[in-house]
Amino acid sequence: MRWKGRRGSRNIEDRRGRRMGLVGGGGLGVVAIVVIGALFGVDLTPLLQGGSAGLAPPTSSAPVTEADEQAAEFVSVTLADTEEVWQGIFARQLDTRYRPATLVLFKGVTQSPCGGASGATGPFYCPADNKIYLDTQFFTTMRDRLGAGGDFAAAYVVAHEVAHHVQHELGILGEANRLRRAVSERESNAISVRIELQADCFSGIWARLADQKFNSLEPGDIEEAMNAARQIGDDTLQRSAGRVPRPHTFTHGTSEQRQRWFATGYQSGDIRECDTFSARTL
Ligand SMILES: [Zn+2]
DSSP, X not given: OOXXXXXOOSOEEEOTTOOOSOOOOHHHHHHHHXXXXXXXXXXXXXXXXXXXXXXXOOOSOOOOOHHHHHHHXXXXXXXXXXXXXXXXXXXHHSSSOOOOOEEEEOSSEEEETTEEEEGGGOOEEETTTTEEEEOTHHHXXXXXXXXXXXXXXXXXXXXXXXXXXXXXXXXXXXXHHHHHHTSOHHHHHHHHHHHHHHHHHHHHHHHHHHHXXXXXXXXXXXXXXXXXXXXXXXXXXXXHTTOOOOGGGOXXXXXXXXXXXXXXXXXXXXXXXXXXXXXXXX
């Protein structure tokens, strides 16, 4: 992805290098992950249940490195790209104004109204404060643990969390969550899958329109995003953890579904093509 020298977003809240009043430790880390799993993050619980595949416990005082700074700059430009693209879509396709999300950069652990956040667990969106929580260390986890390396894989993850904010702005997230509270766990998971696949579709729209605006895509970028979508599919994550995939426990969709919905958004660039809630087949 071409991003150097481009404008970064102002909507970044940098909490790195700050000690939060949260005691670290493996147990708490796992609790935080379970909470976050329900909150539009990249759900890594299958990996954590895999024993030896467990991720490193979070630390709250890790220094901010040069690599962190690079990653933060990259995230800031990517976030700015999403703001321009979604402002355009809201104005043209929806006749309303887009209010951007704030992205919280943290390192180790931090707190959110949606619960504690731990860097090893993956980024998530919290609708209660309209904020995306991201430890850029997760990009390393993606590359080393999930086989999802590449800068555009990272951009896809940022775009996916922004997509949850877009869903929140459109009232989709609130409605879906109300529904989820009223049904069985199995049905709630099925609704979650529709939310997540729509976020993947929105991410595809973003990839297309950002490229049109900024000429940002390089050869191999879309493949990086598609590979990431495959690696974080529920069936693949469960299989990586040495388990037989159990579809009724899926909350994000299979690898094939996640790739296909990203591709649908990318190929169409049209928000109406992303109606996973009316789709007969996902
Ligand atoms: Zn999500």
